[in-house]
Amino acid sequence: MKIEQIYTGCIAQAAYYLESNGEAAIFDPLREVQPYLDKAQKDHATIKYIFETHFHADFVSGHLDLAQKSGGKIVYGPTAQPEFEAIIATDNQEFKVGHYTIKAIHTPGHTLESTCYLLIDESEKPYGIITGDTLFIGDVGRPDLAQALTEELTQEKLAGFLFDSLRNKIMPLSDDLIVYPSHGAGSACGKNMSKETTDTLGNQKKTNYALRADMTKEEFTKELLDGLGLPPAYFPQNVLLNIKGYESLDSVIEKSNIGLLPTAFEAAANQDDVLVLDVRHENDFVKAHIPNSIFIGIQGNFAPWVGSLLRDVNQKLLLVIPEGREEETITRLSRVGFDHVLGYLKGGIEAWKAAGFEVDSINSVSPEEFAHQLTEKSVVVDARKPGEYEAEHVENAINLPLDTINENFPSIPKGNDFFLHCAGGYRSVIMASILKSRGIHNFINVEKGMNGIKQTGVNCTQFVCPSTKK
Template identity: 85%
Template sequence: MKIEQIYTGCIAQAAYYIENNGDAALFDPLREVQPYLDRASRDNAKIKYIFETHFHADFVSGHIDLAQKSGGKIVFGPTANPEFEAIIATDNQEFKVGNYTIKAIHTPGHTLESTCYLLIDENGKQHGIITGDTLFIGDVGRPDLAQALTAELTQEKLASYLFDSLRNKIMPLADDLIVYPSHGAGSACGKNMSKETTDTLGNQKKTNYALRADMTKEEFTKELVDGLGLPPAYFPQNVMLNIKGYESLDSIIEKSNIGLSPTEFETIANQGDVLVLDVRHENDFVKAHIPNSIFIGIHGNFAPWVGSLLRDVNQKLLLVTPEGKEEETITRLSRVGFDHVLGYLKDGIEAWQKVGFETDTIESISPEEFSNQFSKNSIVVDARKPIEYEAEHVEDSLNIPLDSINENFQSVPKDKKFFLHCAGGYRSVIMASILKSRGIHNLINVEKGMNGIKQTTVPCTKFVCPSTLK
């Protein structure tokens, strides 16, 4: 069976493309749809359907733009109620793509409308199943996102639905089926996803904690919600964009991809409700940046960090980008619904400095310099996730994960110098920029993070493999 996984690592998301006998279909496409149109064109195929597994929370899907440009029909599962034209499939409804058959299997739990799509080849053999966020490799979808729509849908109730969907709809299927999930490791839609992005269903029955045959519904619910944490704040906003519709990406790029002179840029930045977002490399940001700007480098997990930390998709943004990365930055922001870019600084930070405008810096030192300055009285803030911190950390350091900085801002030392680090140097600079924008300047960033620190004589706790931690 001809199926192609189109994986986007920066948001750990997988779309799928199938083609047979001149018909093509996409599953869970991203917002930039031209690559899908080009892919179908190479096959001399027409996109017949755009299948959605559910209303996504972590990204804005490309279903509307793709339908308008291709003529394909949007398909959602039972109970979906989008505010645009779409086919609402019934449970077990079949769709033909050439000689292939796509069977919709309603699997509520992650969300009420969540639907998997069974792929049946031209010979009638069941080849695989596109599981969306119902079943991942090593995990299942979190059951708390539908609460954005109604408080009556508790995570316990949705977990109960998910248990039944997995046992009654997915696990009875053949072991040799290929599981094609919508996300891999790094996505916030689950908590224990594998770095692998496909597997056989039979192997998942053996290795996925949520598919244990002897598991009770109560045990499933407890293990599923334990340690889940709050979903990122932008998730409900993305859900609503996927339900209600959105402005086309073409028009977003047209109105946002505007080069501004330093004077124009400063005038807009001083309006009060505009945030300057600097997406260059952290090594460049620490040397010189516009005061009060926020750093989130485009080379890292850019869009998820933007969504998690900036939170409001209606936030007006001005961009400082590497040369030639302006449109890419706008596009990647649009993946998580941040459509209000007002322009970018033409010719970059060099143009800003050339006209004599003020810049700021972040004091940043090597791991070796940190080792030389470190003493038993040093204050060290670790910006990594708790599981990373528990595995190994500088003795007596304070763990304030980057994704919690908005809630734990008051926990940051304010009257003494402190050292700030993460794993490799990316997250600590993000946190440093947020702290400096709020008036906290008494920090020193440690370059290369824990990866560098553990090569020095700074005392650290003994390493514990994260897989052994509870």
């Protein structure tokens, strides 16, 4: 069977391309659809179907643009109610793509409309299964992302649905089936995903905590919901875009890819509802940036951090971008629904300085300087995730994860200077930019983060390390 996984690491998302005898199908496409069109053209194939496993919360799918450009029919599973033309499959309905058969298997739980697609080859043998967010490698989808949780439809009830779907629809299938999930490690759609992006169903039955044969529904629900933090604030907005529709990406790029000279950029930035987003490398931002701008570097998990921290997809943005990466930045913002870019700074920060406008910087020290200045009275804020912090951290450091900065802003130390670090320097600069934009300046950023701190030669007793963890 010819099936290709198209994995996008910055949002930990997998789309799939399947082709047989001049016909093709795309599963869970990203918003930039040209790569799928190019693959079909190379294979001299026509895209017949665009299968969606559910209404995605973590990204805006490319189903509408792809259908318009390819003529392919959009397919959702039972109970889906999109506000555009689509085929709503019945449970076990089969679709032909060349010599292959695609069977829709309704698997409610992650959401009510969640559907897996069984891939059957030309010899009528099941080959693999596109599981969407129902089953990941090492995990299953979180049950709190439905578009409308109510007293009647709770996350506990959805967890029960997911338990039944896994036991009754997925686990009875052949062990040699290849599992093709929609996400891998780093996605916020689950909590324990593997870095591997495919596996056999048989191996998942052995290793995935959620597929234990002796597990009761109550045990499943408790384990699934345990430690499940709040979903990112932009998720419900992406769900609505996927249900209702959105502006074509071509139009978004055309209206957003506009270079503004410093004077025009400065005038636009002074509007109350506009935010300046700087996507350069953190080292460049530390040295010089536009005052009150927010840093989220394009080299990291850019789009998820934008969605999690900026929250409102209708936020108007002005961009400071490395030269040559303008369209890429706009495209990656559009993946999470941020379509309201007013333009970018033409000539970058150097043009801004040459025009005589003010720049700001971040007070930073090297890991070696941090080790030299560290005392028992030093206050250290660790911006990493709780799991990273628990594995090892600077002794007595305060854990304030970046993704909770909006909720935990009152907990930021006031008064004397404190040190701020993450794992490698990316997240701490994001947090630093947010603090500065809100009038907090009493911090010292530690370059290279924990990775650098551990190399300073400071006695390990100053850390809670795996070998000395208390």
